[in-house]
Amino acid sequence: MILSSSLIDIATVLVLLHADDARQIGVREGDRVTIFNTPKGTSVRAPVVITETLISPGHVTISSGVNKRLQIMDGDHVEIRASSRPASIEFIRKKMDGGRLTREETAQIVEDMTKEVLSPSEITAYITAAYINGLDMDEVESLTREMVASGDRLTFNTRPIVDKHSIGGVPGNKITLLVVPVIAASGLLIPKTSSRAITGAGGTADLMEALAPVTFTVQEIQQMTLKAGGVIVWGGATNIAPADDMIITYEYPLKIDARGQMLASIMAKKMAVGSDTCVIDIPVGPGTKIPDEAEGRVLAGELIELGRRLGIRVECAITYGGAPVGRNIGVNLEVAEALRILEGDAGPNSLMQKSVALAGMALEMTGKTAYGFGAEAAMDLIRNGKALAKMKDIIEVQGGDPKITSADLAFGSNVFDVPAPNDGYVVSVKNRDLINIARTAGSPADHGAGLHLHKKPGEAVKKGEPILTIYAERGWRLQRAIEEARVSMPVVVEGMLLDRVPPVRRVA
Numbered sequence: 001m002i003l004s005s006s007l008i009d010i011a012t013v014l015v016l017l018h019a020d021d022a023r024q025i026g027v028r029e030g031d032r033v034t035i036f037n038t039p040k041g042t043s044v045r046a047p048v049v050i051t052e053t054l055i056s057p058g059h060v061t062i063s064s065g066v067n068k069r070l071q072i073m074d075g076d077h078v079e080i081r082a083s084s085r086p087a088s089i090e091f092i093r094k095k096m097d098g099g100r101l102t103r104e105e106t107a108q109i110v111e112d113m114t115k116e117v118l119s120p121s122e123i124t125a126y127i128t129a130a131y132i133n134g135l136d137m138d139e140v141e142s143l144t145r146e147m148v149a150s151g152d153r154l155t156f157n158t159r160p161i162v163d164k165h166s167i168g169g170v171p172g173n174k175i176t177l178l179v180v181p182v183i184a185a186s187g188l189l190i191p192k193t194s195s196r197a198i199t200g201a202g203g204t205a206d207l208m209e210a211l212a213p214v215t216f217t218v219q220e221i222q223q224m225t226l227k228a229g230g231v232i233v234w235g236g237a238t239n240i241a242p243a244d245d246m247i248i249t250y251e252y253p254l255k256i257d258a259r260g261q262m263l264a265s266i267m268a269k270k271m272a273v274g275s276d277t278c279v280i281d282i283p284v285g286p287g288t289k290i291p292d293e294a295e296g297r298v299l300a301g302e303l304i305e306l307g308r309r310l311g312i313r314v315e316c317a318i319t320y321g322g323a324p325v326g327r328n329i330g331v332n333l334e335v336a337e338a339l340r341i342l343e344g345d346a347g348p349n350s351l352m353q354k355s356v357a358l359a360g361m362a363l364e365m366t367g368k369t370a371y372g373f374g375a376e377a378a379m380d381l382i383r384n385g386k387a388l389a390k391m392k393d394i395i396e397v398q399g400g401d402p403k404i405t406s407a408d409l410a411f412g413s414n415v416f417d418v419p420a421p422n423d424g425y426v427v428s429v430k431n432r433d434l435i436n437i438a439r440t441a442g443s444p445a446d447h448g449a450g451l452h453l454h455k456k457p458g459e460a461v462k463k464g465e466p467i468l469t470i471y472a473e474r475g476w477r478l479q480r481a482i483e484e485a486r487v488s489m490p491v492v493v494e495g496m497l498l499d500r501v502p503p504v505r506r507v508a
């Protein structure tokens with residue numbers, strides 16, 4: 001067949017065939033073909049997309065993801081053959097049926113994922129099967145090791161290499177922007193890799209991107225860490241555990257984080273950067289990933305055990321997740337809130353306390369301070385300006401502007417105050433609904449989008465007073481977010497009418 005006009009400029013591997021050719025080759029939409037560039041001796045296996053109109057029979061179009069390996073030009077001749085189903089599909093089926101995967105089976109799944117032989121629906125099936133049926137500790141260890149083995153690794157020839165991670169799930173959890181500079185300011189090395197948002201409205205990689213680039217190779221991460229003491233980079237940008245970011249890509253739209261994959265995702269990133277000492281934040285509470293403290297302890301045990309198997313000393317902080325950390329949710333809003341603390345603001349208290357508690361644990365684990373004195377030492381590093389100076393070093397080493405201040409971060413110009421429906425005390429806030437509103441307003445893609453929570457549980461409000469301000473960069477997004485806030489009523493004031501059953505029908 002002839003390579004027809006222009007490549008589809010996407011990284012995903014796929015081959016576009018005319019329906020007549022697909023019938024002749026014997027493949028249907030989603031089946032795999034192998035495409036051969038015989039003169040160059042290259043070949044790629046990829047899923048098929050079928051069209052009746054975009055190309056004519058005898059012609060084929062490929063994505064640039066395919067051509068990266070195939071190296072052909074428009075008009076070249078290629079050979080296409082139906083290809084067997086990837087071996088890992090049987091193993092995904094096994095997990096769907098509640099089976100236990102061997103190390104070899106997990107390795108095959110990871111290999112087929114990273115080679116992009118598995119289609120999005122097959123990856124989603126794998127995640128969903130593990131979400132429903134779970135992975136035991138041996139399966140999680142295999143997945144973690146295979147994720148690490150599929151990418152690049154760092155080895156520092158000094159110790160300790162500290163790390164910090166949160167399992168996520170609580171809105172507004174911008175503490176990494178405080179914890180990393182504090183730890184680095186104490187003289188420790190912390191090559192922090194983060195994900196983008198998974199179930200939330202802004203992951204740490206999204207937040208850091210408002211201050212500096214976050215895409216680096218492992219060698220760059222190592223050099224920058226040695227120079228500045230720390231970095232905050234995107235784990236998925238590099239070739240660090242590439243299967244991890246693929247899983248996250250398919251978890252994000254579902255707003256799920258399958259437990260086994262979550263453990264592997266976190267610990268693979270720690271192992272790949274060579275960290276030996278790690279503090280892990282486990283927010284617990286309604287509307288987070290972990291409903292209560294008891295379950296938080298079970299997860300802590302799993303993370304510590306996984307760390308032990310991988311040679312990483314792990315301590316976990318079970319933290320309050322019943323309400324957002326701080327008051328801002330969304331990229332620029334969160335970054336501004338974190339920078340304000342580094343610049344000398346005393347609060348919000350929840351953000352300050354949580355950040356120094358976590359940083360303090362790392363200072364204690366590494367012997368920088370005695371047990372019981374870490375949080376105080378961390379607080380000192382914030383109050384004396386050393387953490388701010390270190391954050392500027394980190395921003396600069398990553399190629400951002402170190403002169404940036406909290407005031408430079410713009411919030412969306414489409415703004416709406418959600419008023420309190422009556423007088424009273426705020427009795428609860430609904431985490432998931434707050435995240436949904438911030439995502440609907442445009443976060444994390446629109447850096448100015450998000451929300452500010454004026455009132456948190458226990459605080460008094462007067463009828464009509466703003467309880468929530470929504471920011472959006474685009475008017476239509478603001479309208480949708482307002483509508484969502486009206487329906488979900490994410491800040492619950494005592495005595496408030498939550499709903500009417502049957503609902504009132506308005507006549508337009």
Ligand SMILES: O=P(O)(O)OC[C@H]1O[C@H](OP(=O)(O)O)[C@H](O)[C@@H]1O
Pocket residue numbers: 164165166167168169170176193194195196197198199200201202203204205257
């Ligand atoms: O979107 P949800 O699921 O809430 O959480 C994902 C976030 O949690 C972790 O945070 P950190 O890197 O420890 O700061 C991840 O790296 C990611 O940024």
Ligand SMILES: Nc1ccnc(=O)[nH]1
Pocket residue numbers: 166167168194195198257261262263265266269
């Ligand atoms: N699944 C994950 C949760 C939190 N952080 C991660 O990097 N990955």
